[in-house]
Amino acid sequence: MVTGIILMVFVILSSSIIDQGVEELQQRKQMIRIANHIDAWTAEIKKNSFSSESLSLGSHQKEIHDSSQMTYQLHWYVEELAPGFKGISFEVRNSANGKILHEWRTGMLLQW
Numbered sequence: 001m002v003t004g005i006i007l008m009v010f011v012i013l014s015s016s017i018i019d020q021g022v023e024e025l026q027q028r029k030q031m032i033r034i035a036n037h038i039d040a041w042t043a044e045i046k047k048n049s050f051s052s053e054s055l056s057l058g059s060h061q062k063e064i065h066d067s068s069q070m071t072y073q074l075h076w077y078v079e080e081l082a083p084g085f086k087g088i089s090f091e092v093r094n095s096a097n098g099k100i101l102h103e104w105r106t107g108m109l110l111q112w
Helices: 002-047
Strands: 058-065 071-082 085-094 100-109
Touching: 002 058, 002 071, 002 085, 002 100
Parallel strands: none
Antiparallel strands: 058 071, 071 085, 085 100
């Protein structure tokens, strides 16, 4: 009986650890897909002129899809920190529940 209880506890703990590992792996894969998309979008925006719509001062948002066709909301806020230098704050949110998945800040020195 004691052996059965120990075995049951071991099975429960093992399944819990496996579930957490699978969930973390899925989250990492999701963030990699998002990061790849954001890298491409950032390269695209850097090609734009300093006064393009996507770099105009204020708040912006865009719906993005990763390689698995999951939908996210990309939010960014642009502010001019100095002449020719804009600061950009990014957030990627889950479209379904609005939860912030990732956020970061960057600056762009652009020639105009």
